[in-house]
Amino acid sequence: xxxxxxxxxxxxxxxxxxxxxxxxxxxxxxxxxxxxxxxxxxxxxxxxxxxxxxxxxxxxxxxxxxxxxxxxxxxxxxxxxxxxxxxxxxxxxxxxxxxxxxxxxxxxxxxxxxx
RNA sequence: GAAGUUUGACAGACAAUCGCUGGCAGCGCACCCGCGCUGCGAGAGGAAAGUCCGGGCUCCAUAGGGCAGGAUGCUGGAUAACGUCCAGUCAGCGCGAGUUGAAGGAUAGUGCCACAGAAAUGGACCGCCGAUGGCGAGACUUAUGUCUAUCGCACAGGCAAGGGUGGAACCGUGGUGUAAGAGACCACGAGGAAAUAUUGGUGACAUAUUUCCUGGUAAACCCCAUCUGGAGCAAGACCUAAUGGAACGCAUCAACCCUUGCCCGGGGGCGUUCGGGUUGGUCGCUUGAGCCGUUCAGUAAUGGAUGGCCUAGAUAGAUGAUUGUCGCUUCAAUGGUGGGAGGGUAGUUCCCGUUAUACCACUGGAAGUACAGAACCCGGCUUACGGCAAACUUCUCUA
Numbered sequence: 001x002x003x004x005x006x007x008x009x010x011x012x013x014x015x016x017x018x019x020x021x022x023x024x025x026x027x028x029x030x031x032x033x034x035x036x037x038x039x040x041x042x043x044x045x046x047x048x049x050x051x052x053x054x055x056x057x058x059x060x061x062x063x064x065x066x067x068x069x070x071x072x073x074x075x076x077x078x079x080x081x082x083x084x085x086x087x088x089x090x091x092x093x094x095x096x097x098x099x100x101x102x103x104x105x106x107x108x109x110x111x112x113x114x115x
Numbered sequence: 116g117a118a119g120u121u122u123g124a125c126a127g128a129c130a131a132u133c134g135c136u137g138g139c140a141g142c143g144c145a146c147c148c149g150c151g152c153u154g155c156g157a158g159a160g161g162a163a164a165g166u167c168c169g170g171g172c173u174c175c176a177u178a179g180g181g182c183a184g185g186a187u188g189c190u191g192g193a194u195a196a197c198g199u200c201c202a203g204u205c206a207g208c209g210c211g212a213g214u215u216g217a218a219g220g221a222u223a224g225u226g227c228c229a230c231a232g233a234a235a236u237g238g239a240c241c242g243c244c245g246a247u248g249g250c251g252a253g254a255c256u257u258a259u260g261u262c263u264a265u266c267g268c269a270c271a272g273g274c275a276a277g278g279g280u281g282g283a284a285c286c287g288u289g290g291u292g293u294a295a296g297a298g299a300c301c302a303c304g305a306g307g308a309a310a311u312a313u314u315g316g317u318g319a320c321a322u323a324u325u326u327c328c329u330g331g332u333a334a335a336c337c338c339c340a341u342c343u344g345g346a347g348c349a350a351g352a353c354c355u356a357a358u359g360g361a362a363c364g365c366a367u368c369a370a371c372c373c374u375u376g377c378c379c380g381g382g383g384g385c386g387u388u389c390g391g392g393u394u395g396g397u398c399g400c401u402u403g404a405g406c407c408g409u410u411c412a413g414u415a416a417u418g419g420a421u422g423g424c425c426u427a428g429a430u431a432g433a434u435g436a437u438u439g440u441c442g443c444u445u446c447a448a449u450g451g452u453g454g455g456a457g458g459g460u461a462g463u464u465c466c467c468g469u470u471a472u473a474c475c476a477c478u479g480g481a482a483g484u485a486c487a488g489a490a491c492c493c494g495g496c497u498u499a500c501g502g503c504a505a506a507c508u509u510c511u512c513u514a
Contacts, residue, residue: 006431007431011394012431013431044431045431046431053164053487053488054164054487054488055486055487055488057488058435058488059435061431061432062135062435062436063435063436065134065135065435065436066133066134066435066436066437067436069133069134069436070133070436082431094436094437
């Protein structure tokens with residue numbers, strides 16, 4: 001994932017948690033906020049230590065990055081977002097996780113309507 | 116073949132597509148800092164983990180010496196260093212290959228040893244004796260006196276052998292001895308200490324002799340010897356926007372605001388410079404007690420010589436995702452084709468099978484394919500974990 005698509009600053013995270021809106025399903029929570037300075041979208045991922053060891057958390061992060069990267073054209077531009085992983089997501093395979101993430105993004109109203 | 120012991124190497128493979136982070140080269144943009152594109156090549160571990168020791172490195176502290184505190188604790192060696200490693204000694208465990216050890220001092224001193232028991236190193240419950248002294252009987256005597264011989268009491272006193280308790284009872288067994296007894300003495304034996312040796316060994320220690328001693332506990336205080344300043348890469352160095360501070364200069368010396376109700380005085384605005392912190396960034400940052408060969412020294416840990424190699428560097432944190440093919444393991448919840456009367460087992464009286472059905476081969480299917488993610492860098496330790504190989508040990512079977 002390119003650097004421009006990443007949320008890298010601690011302050012950005014705090015702003016998003018405080019002022020952003022949220023949506024959720026049983027596997028993921030997404031915080032999002034419109035940001036005019038963001039060219040397309042910026043993504044941050046939060047995977048707590050409760051989910052498992054470092055290997056498990058890394059695998060989750062990488063899969064989520066991959067999924068968002070594949071669907072970045074469909075996400076509404078000029079938004080910052082954070083995806084928080086919940087425990088049930090750890091047992092999902094790639095296909096289930098892709099559906100689940102698209103579902104939560106649609107719920108948040110971040111997906112553009114597609115023809 | 117079964118059960119073990121030790122050591123070693125490995126940590127699924129390949130391809131396609133789409134990505135991520137550094138490096139090098141080229142091209143383009145840009146005054147500069149840099150940014151983008153293309154190509155080439157690189158990109159997690161044996162434990163990267165726990166953060167338990169040791170060191171490098173960095174900053175702070177520091178005349179020199181001592182005390183306190185902390186750590187370590189058989190011997191010799193290795194090492195930058197260590198609480199690590201190697202080789203030994205001694206002790207424990209194991210039939211054995213081997214393995215385990217916080218393994219200095221109990222003869223410096225103090226404390227403690229639950230319950231039980233009389234008593235846990237200062238003691239007498241039962242018990243034994245009562246020699247000596249006492250009292251009584253008794254005997255003798257002229258004697259209200261005496262105690263040569265005799266008997267009794269168990270009052271003073273002596274003893275700790277035997278009993279019972281306990282993890283442990285004053286070293287054990289036998290004798291001498293005595294009123295009864297006791298390492299009080301003797302013989303043999305157990306353990307410890309010291310000294311000695313034309314003894315062996317660098318040494319721990321072993322062997323022998325002599326003398327002395329005899330509960331345990333130092334993971335109780337303590338004594339002895341050795342080592343030891345503190346904090347850590349979020350260390351630390353440098354650059355830096357906005358804001359605020361200080362100094363200097365300029366402007367204003369009108370009004371307004373603040374400074375004590377009034378007066379005087381001061382401040383407010385602009386610019387330059389300075390040092391400190393925040394924020395963001397760069398360095399530290401990966402060439403190192405480095406890795407792989409060969410060879411020499413050494414039992415070994417390891418060290419020397421020599422040839423070759425460069426092998427991650429992220430920072431909300433890269434090293435991946437998906438698909439396909441193959442490998443390995445398992446399958447009374449596995450199908451087809453072929454072989455098949457035996458197979459499982461080293462072996463049996465045991466189990467499966469001789470019916471398409473066990474079992475074998477080929478080809479499919481399903482499930483599974485460990486533990487675990489660098490964060491300044493090394494040396495260890497500990498913990499987690501998958502199958503594999505070699506050497507060795509014990510037992511068993513066949514010949």
